[in-house]
Amino acid sequence: MATIAAPTRMVGAPIKRREDPRLIQGLSHYVDDIRLVGTLHCAFLRSDYAHAAINSIDTSAAKELPGVVTVITAEDLGEVGDIPCGAEIPDLKVPGHPALAVGRVRFVGEAVAAVVATDAYIARDALDLIEVDYEELPAVTNLDKAVEADSPLIYDDFGDNIGFTMPLEAGDVDAAFAEADHVVSQRFVNQRLIPNAMETRGVLAEYLPGEGTLTVWSSTQVPHILKTQLALIANVPEQKVRVIAPEVGGGFGSKLNVYPEEVVVSHLAIQLRKPVKWTEKRTENFTTTIHGRDQVNYVDVAVNNDGTITGIRAKILADLGASYQLLTPLIPTLTNLMIVGCYKIPNVQIELVGVLTNKMATDAYRGAGRPEATYIIERMVDLAAAQVGMDAKDIRFKNFPQPDEFPLEIPTGIIYDSGNYQESFNKALGIVDYDSLRNQQVQLRQQGRYLGIGISTYAEICGMGPSIAMPAGGWESSTVRVEPTGKITVLTGVSPHGQGQETTFAQMIADEFGVDIDDVAVIHGDTGRQPYGIGTFGSRATAVGGTAMVIAAGQVKEKMAKFAAHLMEANPDDLVFEEGSILVEGSPDQAVDFVAVALEAHVAKNLPPDTTPGLEATHFFEPSNFTYPFGAHIAVVEVDTDTGEIDIQRYVCVDDIGNIINPLLVAGQVHGGIAQGLGQALYEGAVYDESGQLLTGSFMDYAVPKATQMPHFETDHTVTPSPVNPMGVKGVGEAGTIGSTPCMVNAVVDALSPFGVKDIEMPLTPNRVWQAIQDAKG
Amino acid sequence: MIPGSFEYFAPTALDEALSLLQEHGDDAKVLAGGHSLIPTMKLRLAEPAVIIDIGRIGGLKGISESDGKLVIGALTTHHELESSDLVQQKVPLLAQTAAEIGDVQVRNKGTIGGSLAHADPAADWPAAILALDADLQIAGPNGERSVKATDFFQGLYETDLGDDEILTAIHVSIPDANTKGTYLKLHQVASGFALTGVAVVLTKSGDTCQSVAVGITGVSDAPYRASAVESELTGAALDAENIAAAAERSVDGIDALEDIHASQAYRQNLAKVYTRRAIESAAS
Numbered sequence A: 001m002a003t004i005a006a007p008t009r010m011v012g013a014p015i016k017r018r019e020d021p022r023l024i025q026g027l028s029h030y031v032d033d034i035r036l037v038g039t040l041h042c043a044f045l046r047s048d049y050a051h052a053a054i055n056s057i058d059t060s061a062a063k064e065l066p067g068v069v070t071v072i073t074a075e076d077l078g079e080v081g082d083i084p085c086g087a088e089i090p091d092l093k094v095p096g097h098p099a100l101a102v103g104r105v106r107f108v109g110e111a112v113a114a115v116v117a118t119d120a121y122i123a124r125d126a127l128d129l130i131e132v133d134y135e136e137l138p139a140v141t142n143l144d145k146a147v148e149a150d151s152p153l154i155y156d157d158f159g160d161n162i163g164f165t166m167p168l169e170a171g172d173v174d175a176a177f178a179e180a181d182h183v184v185s186q187r188f189v190n191q192r193l194i195p196n197a198m199e200t201r202g203v204l205a206e207y208l209p210g211e212g213t214l215t216v217w218s219s220t221q222v223p224h225i226l227k228t229q230l231a232l233i234a235n236v237p238e239q240k241v242r243v244i245a246p247e248v249g250g251g252f253g254s255k256l257n258v259y260p261e262e263v264v265v266s267h268l269a270i271q272l273r274k275p276v277k278w279t280e281k282r283t284e285n286f287t288t289t290i291h292g293r294d295q296v297n298y299v300d301v302a303v304n305n306d307g308t309i310t311g312i313r314a315k316i317l318a319d320l321g322a323s324y325q326l327l328t329p330l331i332p333t334l335t336n337l338m339i340v341g342c343y344k345i346p347n348v349q350i351e352l353v354g355v356l357t358n359k360m361a362t363d364a365y366r367g368a369g370r371p372e373a374t375y376i377i378e379r380m381v382d383l384a385a386a387q388v389g390m391d392a393k394d395i396r397f398k399n400f401p402q403p404d405e406f407p408l409e410i411p412t413g414i415i416y417d418s419g420n421y422q423e424s425f426n427k428a429l430g431i432v433d434y435d436s437l438r439n440q441q442v443q444l445r446q447q448g449r450y451l452g453i454g455i456s457t458y459a460e461i462c463g464m465g466p467s468i469a470m471p472a473g474g475w476e477s478s479t480v481r482v483e484p485t486g487k488i489t490v491l492t493g494v495s496p497h498g499q500g501q502e503t504t505f506a507q508m509i510a511d512e513f514g515v516d517i518d519d520v521a522v523i524h525g526d527t528g529r530q531p532y533g534i535g536t537f538g539s540r541a542t543a544v545g546g547t548a549m550v551i552a553a554g555q556v557k558e559k560m561a562k563f564a565a566h567l568m569e570a571n572p573d574d575l576v577f578e579e580g581s582i583l584v585e586g587s588p589d590q591a592v593d594f595v596a597v598a599l600e601a602h603v604a605k606n607l608p609p610d611t612t613p614g615l616e617a618t619h620f621f622e623p624s625n626f627t628y629p630f631g632a633h634i635a636v637v638e639v640d641t642d643t644g645e646i647d648i649q650r651y652v653c654v655d656d657i658g659n660i661i662n663p664l665l666v667a668g669q670v671h672g673g674i675a676q677g678l679g680q681a682l683y684e685g686a687v688y689d690e691s692g693q694l695l696t697g698s699f700m701d702y703a704v705p706k707a708t709q710m711p712h713f714e715t716d717h718t719v720t721p722s723p724v725n726p727m728g729v730k731g732v733g734e735a736g737t738i739g740s741t742p743c744m745v746n747a748v749v750d751a752l753s754p755f756g757v758k759d760i761e762m763p764l765t766p767n768r769v770w771q772a773i774q775d776a777k778g
Numbered sequence B: 001m002i003p004g005s006f007e008y009f010a011p012t013a014l015d016e017a018l019s020l021l022q023e024h025g026d027d028a029k030v031l032a033g034g035h036s037l038i039p040t041m042k043l044r045l046a047e048p049a050v051i052i053d054i055g056r057i058g059g060l061k062g063i064s065e066s067d068g069k070l071v072i073g074a075l076t077t078h079h080e081l082e083s084s085d086l087v088q089q090k091v092p093l094l095a096q097t098a099a100e101i102g103d104v105q106v107r108n109k110g111t112i113g114g115s116l117a118h119a120d121p122a123a124d125w126p127a128a129i130l131a132l133d134a135d136l137q138i139a140g141p142n143g144e145r146s147v148k149a150t151d152f153f154q155g156l157y158e159t160d161l162g163d164d165e166i167l168t169a170i171h172v173s174i175p176d177a178n179t180k181g182t183y184l185k186l187h188q189v190a191s192g193f194a195l196t197g198v199a200v201v202l203t204k205s206g207d208t209c210q211s212v213a214v215g216i217t218g219v220s221d222a223p224y225r226a227s228a229v230e231s232e233l234t235g236a237a238l239d240a241e242n243i244a245a246a247a248e249r250s251v252d253g254i255d256a257l258e259d260i261h262a263s264q265a266y267r268q269n270l271a272k273v274y275t276r277r278a279i280e281s282a283a284s
């Protein structure tokens, strides 16, 4: 196998995204842009109740409306299967999850009936003509109350609202707490978030009865998984199903799923033998696309006077919602795994309880379980520091592992691949000039001004694989093909939807083959074209998918080198690929055109003996471990104590994500990630009232961060390559989100520490900050 | 986000629009910039059967000066008010207020008349219009009438405007050189509307407050003039202590709102702090 080329021209260069011109000019095609002749339009009638029995549904008036083709309810779904959940957890109670509600509705927005009409307007009008006789039942909306013995039940036969419990114990926790100088305790709420991808979901399905083929265009992050699942659920043999994820306008995990609408629209297309389309409305996106986070944490840490943290104990109540989507119960288990963060804490005890409530299901949302863990540990470390009278900086250094301890097995049972936490933290401290900031803080306080300095040092788990730890496989695939004209086609099993792999993967291939980046096309998101793949999530695409591609490229190069060597009468081992030529290293006059070799490989007139024509290789790669990026965030804020407004003065972030393919795209991921993390800290929060109505069901009430609210981000890196893939990359899709949330809360709490404020529940709205000051003043 | 079906008219003359309104009564809605009406239609909170688009009635647009007043057509967009040289010279408070509204798209489409007619309790214009003591010109089946801003706002989305009337213009007296205005706002972080917005128009005589008008939006179900603040400060020296004491009275007699974005106590606090700061700014 050819070795992986050292970074030369393209890898490491800040190249602009090749995707952007078409996106900016409106020339790309999202699901809703795809027009098939004779397409019918689907709309869903959704429950207005969080919990109700359905006595009857009368669709007759809707069916009468001119232009309506059909109206279906659960009864009409026939053999269609349930919505799948891939989680395997011991003793997990798995409720049924029909694509349309059967007998009961369990959250506001649950699909009850589907209308198909000749246009989207008629379909919408018909919804108002469907009559559902509901009998309202008491709703379960509060996590603490949901687990009480007298709580109303969401699934009668379960006996309680607990989906699963997962204990985790390592070391001697009781001894650690008994012997510690201090025990610090705190309750946290990691509030429910709504992902809000810029493009809402959408599905277009076409069934060709002659061929028996079902083609589904869906705004999804996982076309291959969706293909397999649709084959099983909608009862079409898998070889006849093709799923295409065209341009996908963001996902953040919310499209890492198989949704009822994908199933129902496919079923309708099969039944009606006409293309059927559904485009999610923004209001539907708020109520019926998965939500993220939503945990209540009761946490204790044991800490000694010298700042050594010897133990952590946590009870985690995780809100699963009313039914499971693809990974719902698995997400909070990542919180368990990552609870010690970047510290050596030998004694750990966690009781994780997955709780059913009358709300939309939670599932993976940028960070997925790790932001919650990071929040818990980073807030607790600050509280512990305050308790022992130590600076927030010093307590972190005190508890970091040393760089020579990696690979490091941590008590929750995983192995951190590589790390140097001191280096990234020192770099961040240097950038903000930490010590003089602390002096400035003291001086400003004397003037009645409240400066806060917040730190978060994080470690996270990504590069999702190996398969043993993943429900649907932890590997990735790629095909690399050199075409007869010397152009290179890359097929990848990952499914980018904003990450920019059409650029970064092409950079890697351009370097491998010594060709122009414009001669490389990276094709993704079509199960009819790519080898089977897993998809884009968990910051895995480059570490796993990129590695599969680079290895496949190496195989093609090896073959191409043989062909070239044959033409030049050289030794293939001596050849290098540079600037459109294949040449003997060190003797540039012994060269052959890359394009000439590509053509020869296909016309196949002068190939060496014992070789086959063609230049194509497919490789499936599974990593031996996850990757563990880390870094340090530092925020400087000033709080207006009259109004609770927060002015973010500086935001510094030093990440270590291993080797970097394209610093510009990395910056984009970091900026977006921090913005989303600050969104949780400061602005966002899904609020359901006691009856289970979503009060934050539009952008008028649910605040996503806006560009104008964000500070200038000062970003930098250290580079500690990962040993688990040959490129030494880790992953950067979620790091910003994971590190930033506790950093901001630590900063605000630090600012208000003179008042005695110890904690403020997120989001830190001006109202809450002001109230915390009032409460602390007493 | 699909509205119900409706019939659409685009009259080019005011009379025509008024008679369409007469004809269709309750079923009809006037459409200006559409930035309040269309969202409610898409959510089907409103399903008017008839839309009367007044955007092509020429006489309702533009800003001019006449008899010591600025005459602002109801269809003037927020952006036009924000960027007009005339406004910036004569009544900068209006430009300052316009700049605080929504985002560029909203300011390019939304109109001052539409905002006042809609009377969202958290809209920005009402604070400034109240503080400037503006007169609103209204056309109806019985001709034209004029109403004081203080009489115009009546409650949550409620105004003095009849179903068969159209707001045509806003008249604002141009203040003298000793008068300064300020608008300060805390944005509700999701919608961008005012969690609290305070407009102050203050006339100084030396270091004393000769007169002051305070318009407050976002705090109550209707925008209001903080008359207790005004009477406390009028005639008083403009020092920090007096200003603070007067600002303390900004919610006297007012039932402050409470919702998921702000508690009642917090809104009351905001009104006081923003009033104090707005007065300090206008007095400086």
Ligand SMILES: Cc1cc2nc3c(=O)[nH]c(=O)nc-3n(C[C@H](O)[C@H](O)[C@H](O)COP(=O)(O)OP(=O)(O)OC[C@H]3O[C@@H](n4cnc5c(N)ncnc54)[C@H](O)[C@@H]3O)c2cc1C
Pocket: B029, B030, B031, B032, B033, B034, B035, B036, B037, B038, B039, B074, B075, B100, B101, B102, B103, B106, B109, B110, B111, B112, B113, B114, B115, B116, B117, B118, B120, B122, B123, B124, B125, B161, B165, B166, B167, B168, B191, B192, B193, B194
């Ligand atoms: C995203 C967004 C953010 C916004 N942020 C803010 C903000 O920060 N601050 C703020 O103040 N506003 C904000 N707005 C509202 C915006 O200013 C609207 O433009 C304004 O409220 C309504 O003006 P319009 O011209 O769009 O009116 P329309 O939507 O066309 O009409 C609104 C109502 O007034 C009636 N109407 C309109 N014109 C007249 C007239 N001349 N005579 C009689 N009745 C009439 C209509 O029938 C309708 O009932 C925001 C809107 C959006 C969509």
